[in-house]
Amino acid sequence: GQQLNQSPQSMFIQEGEDVSMNCTSSSIFNTWLWYKQDPGEGPVLLIALYKAGELTSNGRLTAQFGITRKDSFLNISASIPSDVGIYFCAGYTGANSKLTFGKGITLSVRP
Amino acid sequence: DARVTQTPRHKVTEMGQEVTMRCQPILGHNTVFWYRQTMMQGLELLAYFRNRAPLDDSGMPKDRFSAEMPDATLATLKIQPSEPRDSAVYFCASGLTPDGRGSYNEQFFGPGTRLTVL
Numbered sequence: 556g557q558q559l560n561q562s563p564q565s566m567f568i569q570e571g572e573d574v575s576m577n578c579t580s581s582s583i584f585n586t587w588l589w590y591k592q593d594p595g596e597g598p599v600l601l602i603a604l605y606k607a608g609e610l611t612s613n614g615r616l617t618a619q620f621g622i623t624r625k626d627s628f629l630n631i632s633a634s635i636p637s638d639v640g641i642y643f644c645a646g647y648t649g650a651n652s653k654l655t656f657g658k659g660i661t662l663s664v665r666p
Numbered sequence: 667d668a669r670v671t672q673t674p675r676h677k678v679t680e681m682g683q684e685v686t687m688r689c690q691p692i693l694g695h696n697t698v699f700w701y702r703q704t705m706m707q708g709l710e711l712l713a714y715f716r717n718r719a720p721l722d723d724s725g726m727p728k729d730r731f732s733a734e735m736p737d738a739t740l741a742t743l744k745i746q747p748s749e750p751r752d753s754a755v756y757f758c759a760s761g762l763t764p765d766g767r768g769s770y771n772e773q774f775f776g777p778g779t780r781l782t783v784l
Contacts, residue, residue: 597775
């Protein structure tokens with residue numbers, strides 16, 4: 556089945572730094588979604604991408620749909636303490652496919 | 667603002683007991699999903715509904731799990747009998763799929779029900 560790979564499992568950065576996260580797959584995806592999960596809460600949708608090459612921003616967050624359609628990345632600029640959480644990539648391979656999730660990356664931001 | 671709500675937020679029960687989790691999807695959304703999240707497996711899709719009809723429940727252990735949508739504002743996930751290995755956080759998510767476009771939708775998650783089976 557389709558798998559989405561996110562690594563490393565954890566990232567530690569200093570407040571103010573930029574951070575980039577990758578999500579890769581051996582399968583082609585037609586939609587990419589990035590979610591953030593805070594402790595004790597459900598994942599919250601950050602950005603949705605629908606076309607290869609698409610670059611979309613949401614405040615300090617920018618995500619891109621890779622042109623091969625097998626990867627996506629999320630960039631957070633000028634990190635702040637409230638950026639801590641687990642960041643999941645997710646995607647659809649086609650119509651009527653199920654949403655596949657990566658295992659997530661836990662981000663820690665040191666003040 | 668529109669949100670998916672889930673009750674209860676926490677449930678502790680003993681092995682063998684019945685557990686029912688409830689979800690109110692965002693008004694107007696026509697797809698509802700049930701997920702289970704554990705440290706080991708991450709997020710796993712258990713079942714999903716479109717326009718209240720069950721489309722796929724292949725992720726659910728059918729001997730003990732059941733999912734229903736009695737009406738458009740309520741989805742339920744039931745475990746009977748519960749087992750310790752069912753301990754996890756169960757999420758409901760809803761989305762809006764224009765009919766005919768398949769599953770291309772953005773899913774919005776509820777806060778989850780944290781289930782502990784002793």
